[in-house]
Amino acid sequence: MEFRIGQEMPLIKKLEILTDAAKYDVSCTSSGSRRSGDGTGIGNTVKAGICHSFSADGRCISLLKILLTNECIYDCKYCVNRCSNDVARASFTPEEVCRLTIEFYRRNYIEGLFLSSGIWQDPTFTMGMIYRTVLKLRKVYRFRGYIHVKAIPGADPEVVRLTGFLVDRMSVNLELPTAEGLSRLAPNKHRKTILTPMRQIQNGIVSSREEVALYRHAPSFVPAGQSTQMIIGATPEHDYQILSVAESLYRKFDLKRVFYSAFVRVNEDRELPALPGGPPLLREHRLYQADWLLRFYGFSADELLSEERPDFNLLLDPKADWAIRHLEQFPVEVNRASYERLLRVPGIGVKSARRIIQSRRSCALDFCHLKKMGIVLKRAQYFITCSGKMLYPVRMQEDYLARQLIDSRERLPFEADRVTYRQLSLFDDRRFVMDRQNFVRQAWT
Amino acid sequence: MEETILNCQDSAEGILTAVYRAYEWKLPRDRVSIRTGAVDLCLFASCRDVETRPDLAKKVSDTIKRRFGRQVWEDLSFAMAACDERKGTAVLRTIDLGLSGRIRGRLTQGLGEEWIRIVFELGRRVRNEYHRQQEFLRFRQAQEGYLFALTEPKEDVTAFLMPHFSDRLPMENFVIVDSLRGIAGVHPAGRPWVLLRLNEEEKGRMAGAAGHTSQEEAEAAELFRCFCRTVSIRERENPGLQRQHLPLRFRGTMTEFDPPG
Known part of the structure; x- marks a missing residue:
């Protein structure tokens, strides 16, 4: 028989435990769904999403990100909630989740609810609890704000389907980029059980879109699309593998987003890598930058990385890195280049490229116009011409451009890499440093 | 000429x-x-x-x-x-x-x-x-039960905020006060919103409302402060990044940055 101590705990304590347990989930966006209020309930959604606050780690707080329970029957090695860990356990009732969501929402603290859960008894039971909670929030509390829930791998497809009609976004965590990594660190999870609900949600979204096109008031299934997340740095995959997995997920599963989560070592386990420098945040940042290039800039994973060059250059953002390796394609003439070519210029984003295309219809643009439009000339100036002229005479040389493009605001690991692109200094000479240390040592003795 | x-x-x-x-x-x-x-x-x-x-x-x-x-x-x-x-x-x-x-x-x-x-x-x-006010505006519940938000926007955005919040909270009585310009958007529950220019007395009354919030409000604020504190990952802490996304000028009116007690 099982005994539980402290089952009746105050709401604030439960919130603390279940927020703490949910904080490693990264997909906290509230975008992709537009729904206006109905005049009697509470809430609406905005297509672009709204972040309501930013926590001390600089990540946005958009949704009330909690677990329904941190009880779990699985024993994933990287997870703080694994069954072999001795941590405080708690569970919310559906009523408590609804009350918290509504009270936070009406004060404009949050944009909606992000509900995940540990595996409670079995996957179908857990998914059922999530469904009951969301159903209550939608039907009893008339909540029309954003809801994101996790689809639990292995749960009955019917429960997943019913939940899909109530929420804006669903996600199934891929957890680790390769099946080998998954079997090593999450022995209870299998690639197949993860991909099955993903495919089910994808098919549901497609058929729902067709129904909505035919019957305007047909209920829409997961209107904000599905997402997933991968842990970066827990297993030895290269960036190329990770990005290729992301690319195939976008293509084959029509995912809205793939999130990358720098591995934080919360458990002591010999299978987990030691990270003396902390979580690989810069690597995560580069992957996000590359992810944007895949989704909005028309790049493919093979263009950015290859088997010979499987990891990103940590010193440069992937677009600038690609540009300096393809100098034969530059400079680009701003007044004539196509939208696709403009998008490949470092410092020109989707909005800027659109603005250039629209405003050059009435007059020839110069650098002054570009600056006022919001183009980042600091980076773009090396790769563009306006009416055939560059801003300054520039040496189109890889090392020179790399030095100019390195962003000193990023926390760059200059010491970790032999390539620095910096001007050689006397102190870079290893022999000089050795001599100096010897000199200091001798002076002390 | x-x-x-x-x-x-x-x-x-x-x-x-x-x-x-x-x-x-x-x-x-x-x-x-x-x-x-x-x-x-x-x-x-x-x-x-x-x-x-x-x-x-x-x-x-x-x-x-x-x-x-x-x-x-x-x-x-x-x-x-x-x-x-x-x-x-x-x-x-x-x-x-x-x-x-x-x-x-x-x-x-x-x-x-x-x-x-x-x-x-x-x-x-x-x-x-406008977008930042949509994000960082915070309602507090007065003892009388209505919600109020005190804001200090750089631009005159109250008229744009009202349609957004009245669509979102149609059954709430709420007021959004632009303390710098003395403008208030008032939304009575279930009815259309109006924009008012406040006189000196009304301005003083609205500024004083911050000190008269309900017990329920204190509990909700404490829960949210606890949530914000807990959701941050210690190993990733980066106050510079937080400041970049959420400049200090907004924090004066935000519940989660209220001084303790």
Whole structure:
């Protein structure tokens, strides 16, 4: 028989435990769904999403990100909630989740609810609890704000389907980029059980879109699309593998987003890598930058990385890195280049490229116009011409451009890499440093 | 020829009335500037006051919508809410450019023209402030049960915030107060919202409301503070990044940054 101590705990304590347990989930966006209020309930959604606050780690707080329970029957090695860990356990009732969501929402603290859960008894039971909670929030509390829930791998497809009609976004965590990594660190999870609900949600979204096109008031299934997340740095995959997995997920599963989560070592386990420098945040940042290039800039994973060059250059953002390796394609003439070519210029984003295309219809643009439009000339100036002229005479040389493009605001690991692109200094000479240390040592003795 | 300065009220209606008068009085548009607020006297300029007339402003707004479309009207409306002296003149010159037919495509996208670029800059500034107020505005529950939010926006965005929040919270009584300009948007539950200019007494009353919140409010605020504290990952802490996304100027009115106790 099982005994539980402290089952009746105050709401604030439960919130603390279940927020703490949910904080490693990264997909906290509230975008992709537009729904206006109905005049009697509470809430609406905005297509672009709204972040309501930013926590001390600089990540946005958009949704009330909690677990329904941190009880779990699985024993994933990287997870703080694994069954072999001795941590405080708690569970919310559906009523408590609804009350918290509504009270936070009406004060404009949050944009909606992000509900995940540990595996409670079995996957179908857990998914059922999530469904009951969301159903209550939608039907009893008339909540029309954003809801994101996790689809639990292995749960009955019917429960997943019913939940899909109530929420804006669903996600199934891929957890680790390769099946080998998954079997090593999450022995209870299998690639197949993860991909099955993903495919089910994808098919549901497609058929729902067709129904909505035919019957305007047909209920829409997961209107904000599905997402997933991968842990970066827990297993030895290269960036190329990770990005290729992301690319195939976008293509084959029509995912809205793939999130990358720098591995934080919360458990002591010999299978987990030691990270003396902390979580690989810069690597995560580069992957996000590359992810944007895949989704909005028309790049493919093979263009950015290859088997010979499987990891990103940590010193440069992937677009600038690609540009300096393809100098034969530059400079680009701003007044004539196509939208696709403009998008490949470092410092020109989707909005800027659109603005250039629209405003050059009435007059020839110069650098002054570009600056006022919001183009980042600091980076773009090396790769563009306006009416055939560059801003300054520039040496189109890889090392020179790399030095100019390195962003000193990023926390760059200059010491970790032999390539620095910096001007050689006397102190870079290893022999000089050795001599100096010897000199200091001798002076002390 | 000397320049003419039209001095009008600092509101969309005031600016649009001045635009109407500039055409009605047949003033050469490239020698006219519209000022809202205090006018600096110039030696070679004549100054004329324009009294706000809603009917004339409506005529101008109807013309803008008819000739250039709703999107351009929206862009100009955002620009007119900016806290910037150039806005009146920029709107006038942009309309003039549009009527001249020199700009192809959508009027406000002809960023090669300086005045259109100014309208774009001002509009972007107001849109950004509007978006940030949507994010960082915090309601508190008064003892009487209604919700109130005290804000200090850089631009005059209360009129844009009201449709957003009244769609979101249709069954709530709430007030959004712009403490800097003395403007309040009031939304009675289930009814349309109104915009008010507050007198001194009302301003004082609204400022004092912050000290009279309900017990329920204190509990909700404590829960949210606990949530914000816990959701941050210690190994990733980065106050610089937090400040970049959430500048310090907003934190004075945000519940999660209230001093403890």
